[in-house]
Amino acid sequence: MRLLWLSALACNGNAHTLLNYPDFERWQEGFEWLYHPLLPSTHTLLEVEEGIDGVEVLIVEGTLEEGMIKNSIPLQYLLERYASQAKWILTVGTCATFGGIFARGGEDRNGVHFSGGERLEEFAEFWEKSISLPGCPVQPEILAGTLSLLKEASPLPLDRMHRPKYFYAYTVHDGCTRNEYFEYKIDEHRFGRLEGCMFYEHGCQGTFTHGSCNKILWNGVNSKTRAGQPCMGCTEPTFPREGLWRTPKHMGIPARMPLGVPRRAYLSLAGIAKAFNIERFHRPLLEDEDG
């Protein structure tokens, strides 16, 4: 399967993250890079500008900016040409998907199909063959896995933002090792520590962020929440939210509820859970039991 990678305003985090895919060497045997900014490719960027054929998957990384020139020609021109040619378009990372961090730094910046959560008209004709792979960066398993599924022509159910459900139907809360603290509404967290849930005070967005971070661990070993840092909601159109390390609240009640949970249901359960003072959850996990 032949791939073309085009970068817009990007930190190249997504290009790099793919290199961390554990099975990268064997995986890429099934693909040909027509162009990739870091990997050996069939063509140079100059040749891509002049025009190449045979693109099956166009991969876009980075935020689009109106009037942006890629080397010597408008990026928009390149995108239109290769989007028309490709069978699939992947917007890789939150910048290419929703605008992300770089959209905050200037005017007229957005993702390929979205500005935040709002659908754009500009590339609407390509929407049906577009797949969104947000994340800051995307998890390498998601990018490699999606491309493998496309290559094998396997079914790839998508959500309404065209994120593959295999990876984004879950929330980051799924698989979080702090679930017991969440259940009993115990924060008492300090950054980097094993104990405590970060939803109540520390801005954790895991309960309403679509992603597989606690299901497919980063580098096979860890996730933000496991390491003691709140989920920043990086796969969502709202990323980056201001004040990432504090929970916005209304009179002590988290302003945003876990995904799909009505406020009354949450508050009823929270009131009951908070009433019990369970000693184990207030002790450091690694403390001696006699101590």
Added chain:
Amino acid sequence: MVTMREEQTAIRKEKKRSAIIKEALRLFATKGFYSTTIPDIARSIGMSVGNLYNYFGSKELLAQEIIRHISAYLGARIREINESDLSVQEKIRQIVGIYFRTAKMEPEMIDFFLRVYLSNREVFHEGCEGMICVNEFVTEIMIFFDDGVAKGELKNQDFFSAFGLFMGYLGGMVFLNGERILPKALDDYVEEISENIYNALKAS
């Protein structure tokens, strides 16, 4: 499948249970928790002590059921207000109105809350930890505050600072009324008190 006979028995038992709660509530609220005995309650509704124990295993469990009953009663009424399209200011007026109306029409409910639930905490330590037994009521107050802040009409502050101001004020007024200290009827205070609460809680 439930037979008609079983259904009738269940209805009869539920009626009996409600009668016990109602009478125990009246006695606890007027005589106090410790001065009221299970035989007193049984005698008042004409049932045997043994049968009453079939419904509630202890006086403490009965008291806990009563506070849940009161919380559900007030919670359901505040929920209706929360689900209405009224302004925050009008909602405050409605909540104050309901609280005072309950104090007037069902005085034993508020009396039980003030004179038993708040005064005899040891009765509620096991089974009513934290605010479990008043959860329905407190949840609705939380939702009221939460909506008010989300709409920008109420100041975003510590929950208990706001809760204490609102409920402490109402409880205090009902207490004064119960002691016959207030020169006017409770209803006459609704407007002024609602305005005071709104002014204290509103966003600047």
